[in-house]
Amino acid sequence: MKIGENTAAAINYTLYLEDGSIADSSEGQEPLNFLFGYDNIIPGLEDALEGLQKGDKKTVVVAPDEAYGEFQKEAFQEVSRADFPEDVELEVGMQLALVDEEGYHVPALIDKISDDTITMNFNHPLAGRTLKFEVEVIDVREATEEELEHGHVHGPDGHHHH
Numbered sequence: 001m002k003i004g005e006n007t008a009a010a011i012n013y014t015l016y017l018e019d020g021s022i023a024d025s026s027e028g029q030e031p032l033n034f035l036f037g038y039d040n041i042i043p044g045l046e047d048a049l050e051g052l053q054k055g056d057k058k059t060v061v062v063a064p065d066e067a068y069g070e071f072q073k074e075a076f077q078e079v080s081r082a083d084f085p086e087d088v089e090l091e092v093g094m095q096l097a098l099v100d101e102e103g104y105h106v107p108a109l110i111d112k113i114s115d116d117t118i119t120m121n122f123n124h125p126l127a128g129r130t131l132k133f134e135v136e137v138i139d140v141r142e143a144t145e146e147e148l149e150h151g152h153v154h155g156p157d158g159h160h161h162h
């Protein structure tokens with residue numbers, strides 16, 4: 001079976017940045033399971049995996065616009081120091097989840113700290129990066145109807161309840 005519409009796949013992967021450093025890897029963990037065609041993984045990687053089957057290996061290079069987007073200068077926002085709980089120690093580089101007006105958690109990095117304001121960077125940590133994935137396909141199977149309804153995988157065998 002090949003990765004494509006109505007399939008779920010399991011892959012092992014290692015993600016390298018331009019400088020060769022490893023940003024993420026499935027090594028030592030369960031393979032990554034995803035449902036094809038539902039934005040479970042970044043579009044550039046998904047497109048490159050279409051048509052592969054169990055045992056296939058591939059190196060995939062993904063430009064920012066097919067990964068986590070370009071780095072946006074506008075994605076910085078100043079927040080009043082008073083809006084943060086007093087007992088939280090804030091440090092530059094720290095990741096926080098802020099809650100937006102609709103109640104969604106939005107991850108952001110602390111970019112700058114001054115007496116009254118904290119500058120938050122809402123860019124994804126991998127925004128603007130070209131990503132290189134080394135991928136090995138561990139399994140490809142038919143997606144269950146339930147998975148297609150939900151838009152995500154239910155574990156390696158499709159029967160994980162949640």
Ligand code: ZN
Nearest residue numbers: 150152154162
């Ligand atoms: Zn579900």
